Amino acid sequence: MKTTVSRWMLCLSLTGALSSPLLAAVPADLQQALDATDYTRAFQLAESHNAAMGGDPDFDYAYGLAALRSGNTENAVFAFERVVVNNPYNRDARILLIEAYLALENSEAAKHEFAQLRRISSTDMRSDKIMSFADQMGIEALEAEANTHSMVVFSVGHDTNLNVGMDEDEGEIYGGYYGDKSEIEGNFAEVSAKFGYSKPISSGYVGFLKAAGKFRVYDDVEDTNVTSLAFTAGVAKSDGDRSYNYSASIKPLWTGGNHYRTLYQLDAGFSKNINEAVDFRLGAQWSYFDENDMVDDIIDGNLADRQRLLISAGISRKSVSVSHQVMAYAGTEWADDSEGKYNARDLYGISYRLTHISAASNSKTFAQIFYQRENHKAIDPEYAGFYFTGEKQKDDLAGVTLGHDRTVAADTILFARYSYQNNDSNIYEWDYKASPEDYERHLFQIGLRRQF
Known part of the structure; x- marks a missing residue:
């Protein structure tokens, strides 16, 4: 009979074996700054890693988030654009890209990304954030859509x-x-x-x-x-x-x-x-x-x-x-x-x-x-x-x-x-x-x- 302890050891070892490679996608210092919501430092760290890691979609997403939240909106647009080019179905990156375009008052680009989001999204489009985007862009029909x-x-x-x-x-x-x-x-x-x-x-x-x-x-x-x-x-x-x-x-x-x-x-x-x-x-x-x-x-x-x-x-x-x-x-x-x-x-x-x-x-x-x-x-x-x-x-x-x-x-x-x-x-x-x-x-x- 297997004991509870031995079964937990097996479960934890399997989970640990899987998790080790998962956590290495973004530089540790950048990840820590993002977790601490220290976006100014996160952007500085992302800039320092950009030459070596720019173009990797996981890094670009982290870079874009740090840039957007620290007020470096043009850098955020550049980073999120690279993410969605590599992965058109990355819903989170596209939402943040819309937010960045609206912050730059580029409503035409934001509307284009919003249309892409509606095309790829298999989940409800009526979250508060997405509804606020629709309001800013004058898209009024969304509220009544099935x-x-x-x-x-x-x-x-x-x-x-x-x-x-x-x-x-x-x-x-x-x-x-x-x-x-x-x-x-x-x-x-x-x-x-x-x-x-x-x-x-x-x-x-x-x-x-x-x-x-x-x-x-x-x-x-x-x-x-x-x-x-x-x-x-x-x-x-x-x-x-x-x-x-x-x-x-x-x-x-x-x-x-x-x-x-x-x-x-x-x-x-x-x-x-x-x-x-x-x-x-x-x-x-x-x-x-x-x-x-x-x-x-x-x-x-x-x-x-x-x-x-x-x-x-x-x-x-x-x-x-x-x-x-x-x-x-x-x-x-x-x-x-x-x-x-x-x-x-x-x-x-x-x-x-x-x-x-x-x-x-x-x-x-x-x-x-x-x-x-x-x-x-x-x-x-x-x-x-x-x-x-x-x-x-x-x-x-x-x-x-x-x-x-x-x-x-x-x-x-x-x-x-x-x-x-x-x-x-x-x-x-x-x-x-x-x-x-x-x-x-x-x-x-x-x-x-x-x-x-």
Whole structure:
């Protein structure tokens, strides 16, 4: 049995191995000055490095930011122009280029870059900064425009333990597909699609609709294909440096062609820009898991319909090309008493994500580690003697995900993913099981993503 310490050591070593080369894209002294928002010194340092590093898109972005914030606007234009020539899809650089042109009162150039931004942007164009640009340039129609975006993904991969669900839309399988968590290995092919629509409705609120679907088929493993759908509706509001969003979702899931569950969710979120580099977020989520009778057939009637309530908080910090994000959450899950069953638990978790965006190679690389503790409890005294042995029943779940995205053509991204998950448990949940719920899973995936 792997210990929690050993699993964390593995996750941290993998993350450290990836992060070392990521942080060397911009000279350390320049990066430190930017992080400290000492833009005058940052510009001086950028000038000193320009002869040797000018033309590298990552350096040019840092140079442009230092120049713009220190009042050297013409230098900023020159630097950001070099970035977007090398990477036309660098949205952040183009936004700052618009800001620089407007500061120079070059409205025609700003309008040209604004048109390019609207063409390449797959996200909402109604942020406060972009709306202020539109106001300065006399673009009044933006407020009432609807925004749509869609994405299609094709991928293949290998799964060393498909008998457990790693993600919500894979089922979060209790007891596995075959009543245990024995390792079942297989290759898979997957196709997924997403669609989004948003439109202003009133008083600064934007309504949005989202739809997503995924189908994964495994070779030579019967009854394990996964089909998931998700439909979401909600509203969002941006108010200066603060934003709010509220949504409702329904997510049906099928495994092996049989209806596994339907998940109902309500979400509320709040975020605040502490400064240009730091964001703070709070969230609340209520979920209802409506399990199908098929689940009872697979795992001998031990899984109840249940509800979950989670509270989350996080902070993110973005520098020129590197961002850090820490998220933590806590919550509880309880079974439907009418089911007469005992599945209930408290959950606590934390994750850290490091992302590096390279303008030079039109790519994004990230590493994420997470840890989750599940403390299980009985809600039906009838099962207390069977379910508990006197020892605290728990699962310690830890994992790491590494990923790389590279833009290979207009709106087309090649991506690769590796995920590792390890669960350390002392639960003997059903008497016919021969071992606790310990398991490992490795997932490898590569594919193409096309945005529209």
